[in-house]
Amino acid sequence: MTHEEAVLALRAAGCVHAEDEAAVIWETYADPGARDGAVADRATGRPLEQVVGWAAFGRVRVALAPGVFVPRRRAEAILAPAVALRPDARVVVDLGCGAGALAASLAVLLPDADVHGVDLDEAALACAGRTGGFTVHHGSWWSGLPSSIVGRVDLAVAYLPHVPTSRLPEIHPDFRANEPALSVDGGPDGLDPLRAVLADADRWLAPGGAFVTLVSRDQAAVSDLEVLASDDDDVVVAHRRG
Ligand SMILES: C[S@@+](CC[C@H](N)C(=O)[O-])C[C@H]1O[C@@H](n2cnc3c(N)ncnc32)[C@H](O)[C@@H]1O
Incomplete structure (x- = not known):
């Protein structure tokens, strides 16, 4: 899917910051299949940070995985x-x-x-x-x-x-x-x-x-x-x- 289609899919799934989230998915994955998979995963309600496997915190990038507490x-x-x-x-x-x-x-x-x-x-x-x-x-x-x-x-x-x-x-x-x-x-x-x-x-x-x-x-x-x-x-x- 294109970046625009991803924004629409995320928005339809209820993501308030769909543009920003699509940008993070695009930044994380270069492979089109991986991007599609990430959009689908996020659309299930999984937190974005668990989907892409990282979260920004202070001056560091924290590694994440499904099921792990997302740093606030x-x-x-x-x-x-x-x-x-x-x-x-x-x-x-x-x-x-x-x-x-x-x-x-x-x-x-x-x-x-x-x-x-x-x-x-x-x-x-x-x-x-x-x-x-x-x-x-x-x-x-x-x-x-x-x-x-x-x-x-x-x-x-x-x-x-x-x-x-x-x-x-x-x-x-x-x-x-x-x-x-x-x-x-x-x-x-x-x-x-x-x-x-x-x-x-x-x-x-x-x-x-x-x-x-x-x-x-x-x-x-x-x-x-x-x-x-x-x-x-x-x-x-x-x-x-x-
Ligand atoms: C609110 S989270 C904070 C995690 C991390 N410090 C952060 O800011 O992203 C609280 C953490 O305490 C851990 N925890 C809960 N009970 C614990 C215990 N008895 N001993 C050690 N860690 C515990 C949880 O597994 C969780 O990772």
């Missing part, structure tokens, strides 16, 4: 405050790294740092390995990281699952159908993963080390963490080891 641009807000807090960080971790959006970004922003990412989702970790720039580990939060960095982490970041379970139905149906609940479900108030991470933080952080994450405004009010930045929807918060 809102999480880019974590990067600048985290780096400003510890520009000297040498050991950096991304807890729940998914396909590696934050970890790979920090590897670029802090080129002297040893960056580690950990996740439970094997499909996401396969993508993280292709995204590159950091060491990938399988496991649950801190416990999946190598014991050699216990008490040595200068900077930890996370974009944690933080949607209250009762609000999962509000997520766009295309994302609900194509991303694992593990990546978004934060338990009854959305804060279960944050509590789990904070419970062990001081054992893994170096003296003066910081953990930086993003929560919703109402969650920030109850989490009792230091506010680093905020906008209308989200708040970047930190926990520092004294």
